[in-house]
Structure formats: structure tokens, C-alpha cells
Amino acid sequence: xxxxxxxxxxxxxxxxxxxxxxxxxxxxxxxxxxxxxxxxxxxxxxxxxxxxxxxxxxxxxxxxxxxxxxxxxxxxxxxxxxxxxxxxxxxxxxxxxxxxxxxxxxxxxxxxxx
Amino acid sequence: xxxxxxxxxxxxxxxxxxxxxxxxxxxxxxxxxxxxxxxxxxxxxxxxxxxxxxxxxxxxxxxxxxxxxxxxxxxxxxxxxxxxxxxxxxxxxxxxxxxxxxxxxxxxxxxxx
Numbered sequence: 358x359x360x361x362x363x364x365x366x367x368x369x370x371x372x373x374x375x376x377x378x379x380x381x382x383x384x385x386x387x388x389x390x391x392x393x394x395x396x397x398x399x400x401x402x403x404x405x406x407x408x409x410x411x412x413x414x415x416x417x418x419x420x421x422x423x424x425x426x427x428x429x430x431x432x433x434x435x436x437x438x439x440x441x442x443x444x445x446x447x448x449x450x451x452x453x454x455x456x457x458x459x460x461x462x463x464x465x466x467x468x469x470x471x
Numbered sequence: 472x473x474x475x476x477x478x479x480x481x482x483x484x485x486x487x488x489x490x491x492x493x494x495x496x497x498x499x500x501x502x503x504x505x506x507x508x509x510x511x512x513x514x515x516x517x518x519x520x521x522x523x524x525x526x527x528x529x530x531x532x533x534x535x536x537x538x539x540x541x542x543x544x545x546x547x548x549x550x551x552x553x554x555x556x557x558x559x560x561x562x563x564x565x566x567x568x569x570x571x572x573x574x575x576x577x578x579x580x581x582x583x584x
Binding site for chain 1: 475477505512513514515517520562564566568572573574575576577578580
């Protein structure tokens with residue numbers, strides 16, 4: 358089945374530092390999604406990527422859809438304590454309409470030391 | 472943006488009882504909703520796809536008689552955990568699609584004693 362390799366598994370950084378995480382797969386995808394999950398909450402969509410090579414920003418977050426369509430990365434610049442949480446990449450494995458089943462990476466746990 | 476709500480946010484029940492969890496799309500209609508399960512420090516695992524007006528489709532290994540899903544309207548899907556046991560304790564999350572992306576509910580923490 359489709360598997361996403363997300364790394365790193367966890368990160369411990371100082372406030373103000375930049376962060377980078379990525380997801381890779383052996384399969385090609387047409388969409389890459391990045392979610393953040395706070396403890397005890399559902400995932401919240403951060404960035405959606407729909408085109409190979411696409412670079413999209415959302416505030417201090419920037420994500421890119423790899424040109425090979427097999428990978429994506431997420432960067433967070435100038436991290437702040439509220440960036441703490443688990444970040445997941447996800448890809449749809451369905452086709453057409455809204456009936457997409459999402460496959461998630463294993464997540465990157467981010468800890469920011471103030 | 473699209474908003475999905477869940478109720479209750481947390482529930483504690485005795486072993487052997489059944490628990491119903493509701494998932495609502497508040498500002499859009501969803502013919503399809505999804506139910507996930509998440510164990511501590513793990514990723515989300517898709518359990519089933521809830522289809523409005525028809526039977527849910529379950530992922531391999533998920534017991535359909537254990538996890539009953541009803542999608543009676545375009546804004547509501549329910550998951551009933553029947554005869555719950557301690558191993559069913561988990562974080563249950565629903566989602567609803569909006570074109571190419573899904574929006575997630577806040578989750579329901581189920582604890583079975």
C-alpha cells in the first residue's frame with residue numbers, strides 16, 4: 358500500500374529557529390496536504406499543494422510540492438512557542454470529487470523551547 | 472473556512488455499553504464523511520467512509536458490527552461503538568471533504584472502564 362515516510366520523527370528547537378520537515382513516497386501524488394494537530398484536538402489544515410513544483414506560504418509556514426510529485430517539505434520560520442504540536446503530511450488515495458481517503462505520515466512532533 | 476464539529480468531546484463509559492459520537496458539518500454539505508481513530512503518539516488511522524443515504528465502507532480489519540455508522544443527512548454522521556471494551560479507548564476523529572481537502576472535527580476522547 359501507499360506509505361509516506363515523514364521525517365524527522367521529532368524536533369526540539371529554540372524559539373526563533375527555523376524548522377524543516379519532509380515527506381517522501383515511492384508513489385506519485387497530485388495533492389500534498391500539511392496538517393497540524395494540537396494535543397487533544399483534531400488536525401487543522403495548514404497548506405494544500407495541488408501542482409508539482411508549487412511553493413505556497415501561509416504566514417511563517419512555507420510548503421513545496423516536489424517536482425517529482427513524490428515528496429513535499431514544510432518549513433516554519435522564526436518558530437514561536439505556539440508552533441508546538443504534531444505536524445502531519447497527508448495525501449489523498451481516492452479519485453474524483455470529495456471522496457478522498459487520506460493517507461497520513463507518522464507525524465513530526467515539534468517542541469519549541471522559549 | 473469549513474467547520475466540522477463533534478459531540479461529545481470526551482466520554483467515559485462502562486465496559487459493555489454503547490457510545491454514540493456525532494459529527495456535523497456546520498457550513499457545508501457533506502455527502503461523504505470519514506472516521507479516524509488515533510492512539511496516543513500515533514498517526515490517524517482511517518476506520519471507515521460514511522456515505523449519505525447508503526452503507527458505510529470499512530477499512531480492512533475494522534469490525535463493521537462493532538463500529539456502526541449512520542449518515543442520515545448531508546450534515547450529520549454518527550459513529551456508535553457497540554459493546555465497548557477498554558481496548559476501544561481511543562481518540563476518534565471525523566472529517567468531511569471540501570473539494571480536494573478534508574476538514575477535521577476536534578475529536579472525541581473515549582475512555583472505557
